[in-house]
Amino acid sequence: MPEIALNILDVAENSVRAGAALIEISVIISTEEDTLTVTITDDGCGMDADQLDKVQDPFYTTRTTRKVGLGIPFFKQAAECTGGSFSIISEKGRGTAVKAVFGLSHIDRMPLGDINATVHTLVVFHPSTDVIYRYIFNDNTFVMDSRELKQLLGDVPLQTAEVSKFIREYLDENKTATDNGIEI
Amino acid sequence: MKSLEELKAIREKMEGKIGLRSESEKQTRVIVGMATCGIASGARPVLTTLSDAVQELGLNDVMVTQTGCIGLCQYEPIVEVLEPGKDKVTYVKMNPDKAMEVVRMHLQGGQPVTKYTLNAEKIGEK
Numbered sequence: 001m002p003e004i005a006l007n008i009l010d011v012a013e014n015s016v017r018a019g020a021a022l023i024e025i026s027v028i029i030s031t032e033e034d035t036l037t038v039t040i041t042d043d044g045c046g047m048d049a050d051q052l053d054k055v056q057d058p059f060y061t062t063r064t065t066r067k068v069g070l071g072i073p074f075f076k077q078a079a080e081c082t083g084g085s086f087s088i089i090s091e092k093g094r095g096t097a098v099k100a101v102f103g104l105s106h107i108d109r110m111p112l113g114d115i116n117a118t119v120h121t122l123v124v125f126h127p128s129t130d131v132i133y134r135y136i137f138n139d140n141t142f143v144m145d146s147r148e149l150k151q152l153l154g155d156v157p158l159q160t161a162e163v164s165k166f167i168r169e170y171l172d173e174n175k176t177a178t179d180n181g182i183e184i
Numbered sequence: 185m186k187s188l189e190e191l192k193a194i195r196e197k198m199e200g201k202i203g204l205r206s207e208s209e210k211q212t213r214v215i216v217g218m219a220t221c222g223i224a225s226g227a228r229p230v231l232t233t234l235s236d237a238v239q240e241l242g243l244n245d246v247m248v249t250q251t252g253c254i255g256l257c258q259y260e261p262i263v264e265v266l267e268p269g270k271d272k273v274t275y276v277k278m279n280p281d282k283a284m285e286v287v288r289m290h291l292q293g294g295q296p297v298t299k300y301t302l303n304a305e306k307i308g309e310k
Contacts, residue, residue: 001220001223001224002224006223006224006228009218009223009228010219010220010223010224013218013219013223013252017252070220071219071220074220114228117228117229117232118228120232121228121231121232124235125231125235125249125250148188149188149191152188152189152191152192152195153191153194153195154195156194156195156198159235159239159248160194160198160239161236161239161240162194162198163191163194164235164236164239165236166186166190166191166194169186170186170188173185173186174186177185
């Protein structure tokens with residue numbers, strides 16, 4: 001995984017598969033604290049204590065067709081090798097929350113990458129899952145709630161070319177307005 | 185600066201234009217693998233490229249969707265094309281350029297792009 005945004009997409013796809021109705025994704029950058037914090041919270045089916053214990057182990061998966069599950073271990077390692085931290089809490093029937101803290105200026109931190117593409121993919125291709133996306137850069141905050149988009153759109157599907165293009169541009173403009181377009 | 189109000193304008197413009205999508209038996213399904221393996225090898229831009237192209241070309245009987253791991257991680261990004269009444273075509277090691285070729289040749293032209301299929305890849309390995 002070459003970028004943080006792809007790890008976020010990977011974890012959020014798990015939320016979709018867990019039957020989540022709402023996924024909340026936050027990317028919080030603090031230059032003062034020198035951290036980049038990612039949280040992904042869902043109201044999906046959650047995991048029991050046993051599964052939760054094993055989920056950070058690369059040689060565990062719920063799949064029966066193979067024996068490795070690398071998504072969460074990749075993300076955890078990417079965060080921890082920058083002097084950051086990783087946590088996952090989950091409750092059966094309630095949902096799951098993943099939090100990864102990266103050392104912002106650490107030389108081993110992978111780039112944030114195309115976070116807008118990740119949010120766009122989630123919103124456009126999972127119309128039955130709602131997404132609240134928060135992008136916070138120091139004192140600036142941008143929030144997009146897919147429920148608001150859907151309400152404005154009525155029957156018009158999110159995959160419609162014009163809508164899909166609008167969402168992408170809306171995300172791009174607001175990201176730049178929030179972080180002044182600096183490379184993260 | 186873009187405002188969400190623009191969505192209202194799009195909605196008004198589209199009013200009455202949204203036809204019912206054709207039912208599944210006539211519909212071609214294009215499936216992109218989006219598990220860890222797919223995402224790590226570049227499935228995200230492939231999915232977006234396919235969806236945008238299908239929408240822009242107005243291919244109403246084509247549905248672009250996604251799935252988890254298909255079980256052939258070494259060949260990701262994988263795109264499967266399921267046309268009603270025809271054999272499934274599995275494209276492997278895709279990228280946005282190859283995806284556009286598949287849209288033009290296969291989804292529009294009806295001719296699978298044999299050189300990108302799993303079969304061609306396997307023969308090449310022998």
